[in-house]
Amino acid sequence: MTKVCVVGKEELKTGYPIKEDIVIKTIRAIKKKLKIATGNELMVCEKHLEEAKKKRKDFEGSIIKLVALVSVIAVIAVILAVLNGTFSLLPATFALLILLGFLMIVLSLFKYYPAVDTEGKGETARRKAHKPKPARRKR
Ligand SMILES: [Zn+2]
Numbered sequence: 438m439t440k441v442c443v444v445g446k447e448e449l450k451t452g453y454p455i456k457e458d459i460v461i462k463t464i465r466a467i468k469k470k471l472k473i474a475t476g477n478e479l480m481v482c483e484k485h486l487e488e489a490k491k492k493r494k495d496f497e498g499s500i501i502k503l504v505a506l507v508s509v510i511a512v513i514a515v516i517l518a519v520l521n522g523t524f525s526l527l528p529a530t531f532a533l534l535i536l537l538g539f540l541m542i543v544l545s546l547f548k549y550y551p552a553v554d555t556e557g558k559g560e561t562a563r564r565k566a567h568k569p570k571p572a573r574r575k576r
Pocket residue numbers: 442443444445446447481482483484485
């Protein structure tokens with residue numbers, strides 16, 4: 438498997454692994470179904486680490502903004518329905534909200550950026566340092 442940097446797309450010998458989350462797994466499964474999987478292992482090199490972290494932060498920030506926006510629209514829609522006493526409009530309001538939620542998911546997928554597992558390296562180091570069990574004492 439070729440290791441590829443997610444930022445610079447250059448081939449790597451070693452790097453920081455990408456956290457395997459639901460989005461990564463879903464994209465991989467779809468690509469395998471469509472037979473367009475590249476089989477590359479996604480990583481981040483030392484040089485691009487800060488950039489990858491920043492992009493991930495931007496992505497998380499935009500998700501929070503989208504969630505806040507949809508929540509505000511939802512509250513306004515419900516308040517308007519209550520004020521006008523037009524509860525007959527509520528199903529339409531909820532339909533609109535579901536549409537907005539769907540749009541949010543699509544948008545976040547386009548903006549999606551994976552998280553870098555900077556602890557991955559440390560973990561293997563810790564596992565290697567694991568102490569052997571003390572030998573049983575003879576009676
Ligand atoms: Zn790179």
